Amino acid sequence: MRFALRLSAIGLACTALLGSPRAGAASSTPAAKPQHIMSINMCADLLLLQLVPKSRIASVSYLAHDGAAELFPGADTGVPINRGTAEDVLKEKPDLILAGQASTPITTALAKRVGAQVVQVQESNNFRDIRDFIKQIGEAVGEQARAAVLVRHIDMTLGELAANPPRRLSRVVAWTGGSSVPGRESLTNAIIEAAGAVNIAALPGRRYTTFGVEDLLQADPDALLFEGVSSGTPSLRSDEGQHRLVRKIYGARRISYNQAAYGCGLPQSADAARDLRRALDALPERRRKR
């Protein structure tokens, strides 16, 4: 999913004929609250929808809908969408643009022409990153108080998880096909750890790794976390994850997770850790055969 988000950002950036990542970044501390905010980054979209009223949103990216439908259905209803193109920027004349890491001088130049500031958001790979992300966007859109509430929600949820240890230490892996599995430096890993479990694909220094069915059998995890298809969009990986051996062995020990909360650093990522803890605690005790 992280891969998806990176690709999404790159895809949007490419459409907008973008280039160097840093040059377009400009910090934004507007005196007045921006009233016409355009987001061309999926994670920024999902946070923006939680921070400001729809009336202040010029548009969110076309990728926002699936995530919004998973996390807060209907929250994006009526909000215009963009494809992150240069024409979108010119047409909407936003006063603030929330862009991903692949923002470029062209975006900045266009932003200046339409009188907008550009805030470049970083990927979140752990809960500290998420707090920074929320604070950054909250400040940019002039909703620091609302951002602080969201950060407190994260702190409170994680605090509760830390104070109440899980029923048992579970070994899990986020596995929806073995070609790209979240490793140690991923947000998924942070959520698994926050839930009090161990990510068996957390190899040193690797964000994503190949973890085939053979690896799975050898590692023998207690549960598999798999990306749900709640958006209804079919996925090759979800098909790959239907290997008959995996179905046979882990059919009853698969926990579906919310792609948006695991891929984007959001307040809901803390909820995802809490939900994972509950799901793992609810699994029956396992008798290992091998």
Place this chain on the structure above:
Amino acid sequence: MKCPSRPPSYLVPGLSLIVLLALAAASLFVGRVYVSPVDLIAGLASSHSTLAALVVTELRLPRAVLAILVGASLGLSGAVLQGLLRNPLAEPGLLGVSNGAAVGAVISIYFGLAHAFPLATPLLALAGSMIAGALTFAFGRTSTLSLILAGAAVSSLMASFLAMALNFAPSPYAAYEMSTWMLGSLSERSWDHIMLAAPFIAIGMLILAMMGQAIDALALGETQALSLGIHLNRTRILVLLGVGLAVGAATSVTGSIGFIGLVAPHLVRPFVGHQPSRTLLPSTFLGAAVLLLADLGTRVIPTNTELKLGMLTSLLGAPFFFWLIVRMQKTAP
């Protein structure tokens, strides 16, 4: 003058088969997880769900069987097409059937038909390869050269449809999945995939295997073949049908795998001579062996991210192309 002696007709197919069996056996012992050979052999006969038994019977054995089926269908298709078209560069991709199959499979994946109906992907891949083959035949039935040109045009058309699918992918992630799928892979394949593809591959290969006499006659030229009683259009249709069935079904479960159909016949030709029918059986075995070897390569070459099979065969196939050009230049009169 004494003619140079040619090896007995059974020797090259026999040796190819031995190489194939050796590689198939090796593929059972190589994987991401080390399991001792003794445990693996015991696992083959075991009815218990031990790690070794599961790895060998549910993962490595179906993977090897699928590699053999796919490689054999590509090798045989290449040999028949090189004979039919009398062109050393002919391979399934040349007639557009590979890309046609990929388009069919991508449509199935794109619209989620495979979830609703498991046979959707192989059937649509077959339909794609058949449509591509029919188009090629419709525009190229008048001569071999026309067939090659029509094949190139259809191949480009199908490639543009694939590009269109990528262009209109619902998200960059979906585009990434499609392009990754098109790189070809045998990993995470199971007996289910074999059950889906094997019947079509078998029928296609059977049709192709019966083309020996026709392509031998065609080696003498189209006029001579006609005078020998070969029905050219029927032969072309049957070859397209056979290639469409075999390669379409193979592509539908593994993605696009190039160069095997080109390389295998050339590897055997120096040993069996230039009678096209004599290349069929060894090309079948060697196509399977080359694909098994490439698949072993994807497992033993240490990479963090899985090495894709189609990428590896292309990487190995490109230098072969250069060698072929140099060889043709040397042997040209």
